[in-house]
Amino acid sequence: MKKRLLYFCKSFKINFDELEIYDKDFIFGVLGVLVEYLSGLLMMFFIYDFVEDINGWSLDQVLFFYGLNLVGYSLWSCFFINTITLPYYIQRGEFDRFLVRPESPLFQIMMDSFDDDSWGELVTGLIILCYSWIRLRIPPIYFLALPIIVVSGCLIYLGISIILSTFSFFTIAQADVANITMEVKEFAKYPLTIYPKVLQIIFTVVFPIGIVAFIPGMVLFRQIPWQLLLVIPLVAIVFFVLSTRVWYLGLKHYGGTGT
Amino acid sequence: MGNEIITVNRLSKQYHVRIITEGNIIKRIFSKKKYKEIDALNDVSFSIQEGQYVGVIGNNGAGKSTLIKLLTGILYPTAGQVSVMGRDPFNDRIKNNRNIGVVFGQKTQLKWDLSPLESYDLLKTIYGIDDETYKENIKKFVGLFEMEDFINNPVRSLSLGQRMKCEIAAAFLHNPSIVFLDEPTIGLDVFSKDSILRFLRSIKEESNVTLILTTHDLEEMNSICDRLIIIDKGRIIEEDTIEHFTERFTCSKSIVFCIEGDIWKDINPIDNEVLIVDNGKVIVSNVRKERVNEIISLMLANNTINDVQIIEPNFTEMVKKRINEGD
Known part of the structure; x- marks a missing residue:
């Protein structure tokens, strides 16, 4: 564990050094992300000019869901997004190098590259979350739960990307199934209840990302018992562990077939 | 010498290969897919003693790379067993990897935008190399390979020869017991080749490292290996000490x-x-x-x-x- 932490810190530092080389790339990347989110948010303000609420949720409440989900997503996207690069490594034959080192190949892939543009998403997410937090006058005591919820969200996104990338162990051609992780975020940023039943089930049972923002929202705005918040880290951990199991099954298949 | 460090027993590896059928794309997608089995390795047995330098030779597609992948635990066999220092390299991968170093000549282990030294620092963490060993090895390798001039340059700016020196040094950094070099000198000029051979000879003199080398340059293999294994069409057709082999054929x-x-x-x-x-x-x-x-x-x-x-x-x-x- 200590070794992994050191490995993480070094990878982080290396990634920062690389920023220096591609500094313009970094600045424009972050700006691009900010503009993208700004336009999405403007749209939302615009819609709420016409309607009081959507499905019983006010603008500030929707922003709360949006921000909480985005912070968890951007943590994944900043540090662990490289899991979805697996098909490229396999196709170019670069994957084998992870298999000859005394460290989990999955962890090595995560550490191999970070995504700098996602810093923009993290900042956007935090600003939206703070804004809605203040507007809704959420009691400060809930700050204590915030890190756990956000990290759980990150873990669930990580689990989704791990499960989806496992497909590339089975297909020789590069399939971008893992990129679906990014699309999942688009659904998860609104309260679950606005979706049809099928999607609600998918986002609670199959890819449990729906619960990350939804349970806190229900606790705060619909007065369900706060103890339900504990479900979030539990589900996140179980889902993450399961996803790594699936990944290693895929790896075993890869070892059997080769390329 | 004397201890068996690698044992391979009746090892076979088959690949499952799709046969591309005739007809248009729609037909191909919906018709039943045909596969055939290709024997990459077929009932191969041998053992390697600690401290030996072993050269594996064979034409392209003879099964060399498959053999290296099986020995390093990247693939697992269709049949038969591999034992590396008493372990199964596939199922006991993490432990096994602490003792081995691997260079694939055509792929890089180093990070493109980093200098070799920065990549080494990362490897130091991954392998858990202690400070003293690390410093000692870096100093030794920089000396042997004359790397002072380029060890701080980003890998993308290095010549092929310089890069390969860095790759090989990376494989030896954690004092592995066994090193696998898969075509390390492919495409290199004679001076870089010489430098690499000098390096390997000098390592051999001062340590008990076991080396498995594949190459198409047979004279190079002759100059540093103790033994040779010739693979052809997935079978070992010759396995002997270089000395004895040469004797037999210089008759x-x-x-x-x-x-x-x-x-x-x-x-x-x-x-x-x-x-x-x-x-x-x-x-x-x-x-x-x-x-x-x-x-x-x-x-x-x-x-x-x-x-x-x-x-x-x-x-x-x-x-x-x-x-x-x-x-």
Whole structure:
């Protein structure tokens, strides 16, 4: 564990050094992300000019869901997004190098590259979350739960990307199934209840990302018992562990077939 | 020497390969897909002793890379067992990887935008190398490979030769017991090649590292390996010490005499020996080792000799001959 932490810190530092080389790339990347989110948010303000609420949720409440989900997503996207690069490594034959080192190949892939543009998403997410937090006058005591919820969200996104990338162990051609992780975020940023039943089930049972923002929202705005918040880290951990199991099954298949 | 460090027992590896069928794309997608099994390795057994340098030779597609992938635990066998230091390299991967170093000649282990030194620092963490060993090895490798000039440059700016030196140094950084080099000198100039061979020789002198090397440069292999394994069509067709192999195949040498004047006598070719007289030169070829002394003495006794040349068939020729002989 200590070794992994050191490995993480070094990878982080290396990634920062690389920023220096591609500094313009970094600045424009972050700006691009900010503009993208700004336009999405403007749209939302615009819609709420016409309607009081959507499905019983006010603008500030929707922003709360949006921000909480985005912070968890951007943590994944900043540090662990490289899991979805697996098909490229396999196709170019670069994957084998992870298999000859005394460290989990999955962890090595995560550490191999970070995504700098996602810093923009993290900042956007935090600003939206703070804004809605203040507007809704959420009691400060809930700050204590915030890190756990956000990290759980990150873990669930990580689990989704791990499960989806496992497909590339089975297909020789590069399939971008893992990129679906990014699309999942688009659904998860609104309260679950606005979706049809099928999607609600998918986002609670199959890819449990729906619960990350939804349970806190229900606790705060619909007065369900706060103890339900504990479900979030539990589900996140179980889902993450399961996803790594699936990944290693895929790896075993890869070892059997080769390329 | 003496301990078996790698044991391979009746190892086979089959690949499942899709046959591309005829017809248009729609037809191909919906028709039943056909597969065939390809034997990359077929019932291979051998063992390698600690401290040996072993060269694996074979034509493209003979099964060399598959063998290396099985020995390093990247793939697992269809049948048979591999044991590396008593472990199964596939199922006990993490532990096994602490003791091995691997270089794939055509792929890089180093990070493109980083300098080799920064990549080494990352490897130090991954392998858990202690500070002292790390410093010592870096100093040693920088000296042996003359890397001072480029060790701080980003990998993308290095020449192929420089990069390969860095790759090989990376594989030795954690003092592995076994190092696998898959075509480490492919595409390198002679000076870089020499430098790498010097490095490997010097490592051999001072440590007990076991080296498994694949290459197409047979003379290079001849110069550093103790043993050779020749693979052809997924089977081992030859496994011997280089010394013994060379001995077996140098049974036929050629001797060239330059003679002053034009008289010569007293050589009666025996067995397969061939005698050619050409413009003041006498060439006896297909000479067995034991006969060399005899022929030279006879010639010296009866002629005035300006120059004698003994031509050994080179290693490449021997291996070619062996591969052509087949199983």
